Amino acid sequence: MAAPVxxxxxxxxxxxxxxxxxxxxxxxxxxxxxxxxxPFLLGPIFKALGWDTSxxxxxxxxxxxxxxxxxxxxxxxxxxxxxxxxxPQNSLxxxxxxxxxxxxxWQEHFCRAVFWAEFAEGRRIDEPETIGAILADLKADAxxxxxxxxxNEVKEKLRSETAxxxxxxxxxxxxxxxxxxxxxxxxDRLDSALAWAKRSG
Amino acid sequence: MAAPVxxxxxxxxxxxxxxxxxxxxxxxxxxxxxxxxxPFLLGPIFKALGWDTSxxxxxxxxxxxxxxxxxxxxxxxxxxxxxxxxxPQNSLxxxxxxxxxxxxxWQEHFCRAVFWAEFAEGRRIDEPETIGAILADLKADAxxxxxxxxxNEVKEKLRSETAxxxxxxxxxxxxxxxxxxxxxxxxDRLDSALAWAKRSG
Numbered sequence: 001m002a003a004p005v006x007x008x009x010x011x012x013x014x015x016x017x018x019x020x021x022x023x024x025x026x027x028x029x030x031x032x033x034x035x036x037x038x039p040f041l042l043g044p045i046f047k048a049l050g051w052d053t054s055x056x057x058x059x060x061x062x063x064x065x066x067x068x069x070x071x072x073x074x075x076x077x078x079x080x081x082x083x084x085x086x087x088p089q090n091s092l093x094x095x096x097x098x099x100x101x102x103x104x105x106w107q108e109h110f111c112r113a114v115f116w117a118e119f120a121e122g123r124r125i126d127e128p129e130t131i132g133a134i135l136a137d138l139k140a141d142a143x144x145x146x147x148x149x150x151x152n153e154v155k156e157k158l159r160s161e162t163a164x165x166x167x168x169x170x171x172x173x174x175x176x177x178x179x180x181x182x183x184x185x186x187x188d189r190l191d192s193a194l195a196w197a198k199r200s201g
Numbered sequence: 202m203a204a205p206v207x208x209x210x211x212x213x214x215x216x217x218x219x220x221x222x223x224x225x226x227x228x229x230x231x232x233x234x235x236x237x238x239x240p241f242l243l244g245p246i247f248k249a250l251g252w253d254t255s256x257x258x259x260x261x262x263x264x265x266x267x268x269x270x271x272x273x274x275x276x277x278x279x280x281x282x283x284x285x286x287x288x289p290q291n292s293l294x295x296x297x298x299x300x301x302x303x304x305x306x307w308q309e310h311f312c313r314a315v316f317w318a319e320f321a322e323g324r325r326i327d328e329p330e331t332i333g334a335i336l337a338d339l340k341a342d343a344x345x346x347x348x349x350x351x352x353n354e355v356k357e358k359l360r361s362e363t364a365x366x367x368x369x370x371x372x373x374x375x376x377x378x379x380x381x382x383x384x385x386x387x388x389d390r391l392d393s394a395l396a397w398a399k400r401s402g
Contacts, residue, residue, distance in 0.1 A: 049260055059250055061372035065386050072393065171262040185266050188389045192273065 003034045006197040007177045009165055011042040012091035012098075012111075013084075014173035015056070015070050016187040018119040021112050021174075022079055024190060031194045037111050039098040040165040041091065041158065042173055049171070054088045073187070074119075082122035089118055090126035096149040097131055099158045106138045113137065204235040207398040208378045210366055212243040213292035213299075213312075214285075215374035216257070216271050217388040219320040222313050222375075223280055225391060232395045238312050240299040241366040242292065242359065243374055250372070255289045274388070275320075283323035290319055291327040297350040298332055300359045307339045314338065 008024055010017035021037075028035040046054070056063035067083060074081035094114045101107035113134045117123040123130045128146060135142040148154060168177055176184040176193035180200045184193040209225055211218035222238075229236040247255070257264035268284060275282035295315045302308035314335045318324040324331050329347060336343035349355060369378055377385040377394035381401045385394040 059372065061370045064370055065372070065384055068384070069386070069390070076393075169262045169265055171260065171266070183266055183269070185270070186389075188387075189270070192277075 003032055004197045004201050005034045005036065005179050006193055007036050007038050009038045009040055009168075009170055009175040009177065010111075010173045011040060012094040012114050012118065012125060013054075013088035014042065015066060015087075015119070016073075017174040018081075018115045019070075019073050019077055019079060020187045020190055021115045023077065025108070027190065027194060031198050033194050033197045037098070037108050038161060038165075039095045039111065039158075040162045040170075040173075041095055044162055045166055045171060048166070057087070080120040082119060084118050084122065084124075089124065092126070093128065093131055093149065094125045095158055096154050097135070097145060099161065100145055100148040100151075100154045101140075104140075106140050109138055110134060110140070204233055205398045205402050206235045206237065206380050207394055208237050208239050210239045210241055210369075210371055210376040210378065211312075211374045212241060213295040213315050213319070213326060214255070214289035215243065216267060216288075216320070217274075218375040219282075219316045220271075220274050220278055220280060221388045221391055222316045224278065226309070228391065228395060232399050234395050234398045238299070238309050239362060239366075240296045240312065240359075241363040241371075241374075242296055245363055246367055246372060249367070258288070281321040283320060285319050285323065285325075290325065293327070294329065294332055294350065295326045296359055297355050298336070298346060300362065301346055301349040301352075301355045302341075305341075307341050310339055311335060311341070 006028065008020065010021065024035055046052075051058055054063075056066050071081055098107060098111055098114075101110055114125055114131070117130055117134060118125045125131065132142040132146060135145050165175070168181075169183055170177075170185075172185055174185075174187055174190075176189065178193065178197045178200055182193075182196050182200070184190075184196070207229065209221065211222065225236055247253075252259055255264075257267050272282055299308060299312055299315075302311055315326055315332070318331055318335060319326045326332065333343040333347060336346050366376070369376075369382075370384055371378075371386075373386055375386075375388055375391075377390065379394065379398045379401055383394075383397050383401070385391075385397070
C-alpha cells in the first residue's frame with residue numbers, strides 16, 4: 001500500500017507558513033505521511049476577496065497579534081525570527097523558481113531556504129541575488145534555473161497551481177489537503193492534517 | 202501569593218468560543234490559573250473594521266472551512282455540534298444577562314449553558330424563552346434577572362466591556378488576556394495563554 005499523502009500549500013510571503021515549512025518534514029516522516037510542497041500565490045486569491053494586500057496590513061489589530069503570536073511560536077520552536085521588510089514580500093520569483101524545480105530533490109530544500117532567508121535572516125526574497133545564492137548553496141545551476149523560472153511554461157504552471165488552490169477552496173496559507181479532499185488551514189492544524197491523512201490513507 | 206489570572210473574552214455568537222467555553226474551566230483549574238469569563242460584543246468591533254456581519258459570512262471559503270474545522274474540533278472533544286440558524290445569532294440579550302450576573306456564582310454556568318443551547322442543541326439564544334429557561338435551570342430568578350439585563354446600568358456595563366476589549370486590541374473571539382497584557386486569539390491558543398499566565402504570575 002502506498003504511503004498516505006498530504007499536500008502542503010503555501011505562499012512564500014505567508015508568515016505562518018514559515019514555522020510550518022520548518023517543522024513539517026520530521027513530523028510527516030514520523031507519521032509515515034508523504035508530503036508535497038505546493039507553492040502558489042495568495043495575491044490573486046486575496047484580490048478575489050477584495051484585498052489588495054495582506055489582511056494583516058488591512059486590519060492592524062489582527063496584524064499586531066499575528067506578529068506577536070509568530071514571535072511566541074518561533075520562540076517555542078527555537079526558531080530565529082525577524083520581521084520581513086517590506087511586508088508582505090513579493091513572492092513571485094521564489095514561487096516561480098520552486099515551480100521550475102518541479103519534483104527535483106532540491107525543491108523542498110529550496111523552499112525551506114527561502115523561508116529561512118526571509119524570516120530568520122531578514123533578507124529580501126524578491127531579489128535575484130538572494131534566490132541565486134540559495135540555488136548556489138543547493139548546488140543547483142542558478143543561471144539556468146533562474147532562466148527557466150521566467151519561461152512561459154513555468155509561469156503557466158504557477159498560474160494553474162494557484163487556480164487549483166482556489167478550486168480546493170484555499171483562502172490562506174499554510175493550508176493542507178488530504179487525498180480525500182479534507183482541507184485544513186493554518187500552522188496550528190498541521191498535526192490534525194497529518195493525523196487525518198494517516199487515518200484516511 | 203494570589204493565583205495567576207486569565208481573562209477569557211468572548212461573544213456568545215462566536216463559533217470557536219463554544220469549544221473554549223466548554224473546556225477552559227478544567228484546564229485552568231489544573232494549571233492553577235483563575236479565569237474570568239468576560240462577555241462582550243464583536244458587532245461594534247467588526248463594524249469598525251468595515252464588516253456588517255461575521256467574516257465567515259463575508260468570505261465564503263473561510264466560512265466553509267470554519268464550519269468543517271469546528272465540526273472536527275467538536276468531534277475530537279466529544280462535544281455535540283449543530284450549526285446555529287441563523288448565523289450569527291444575535292448575542293445581545295445573552296451578553297446583557299451575563300453582564301447583569303456580574304460575579305455571581307452562576308455567571309459562568311450561565312455562559313456555558315448559552316453556548317450549549319446554541320451549538321449543541323441548535324436553540325435560538327436571542328429568544329427570552331431560551332434565556333429564561335437557562336436561568337430557571339440555574340435557580341436564578343429569571344424575571345428579575347431579565348429585567349436587570351434591560352437596565353441602563355447593565356447596558357452601559359456591556360458597552361464599556363466592549364470598549365475595553367477594543368482598547369486591549371481584541372479583534373475576534375475567543376481572546377485571552379493575561380495580567381501583564383499579553384493577548385492570545387483563538388481556541389487553539391488556550392493552552393499557550395494558560396501557560397503564559399502561569400509563567401508571568
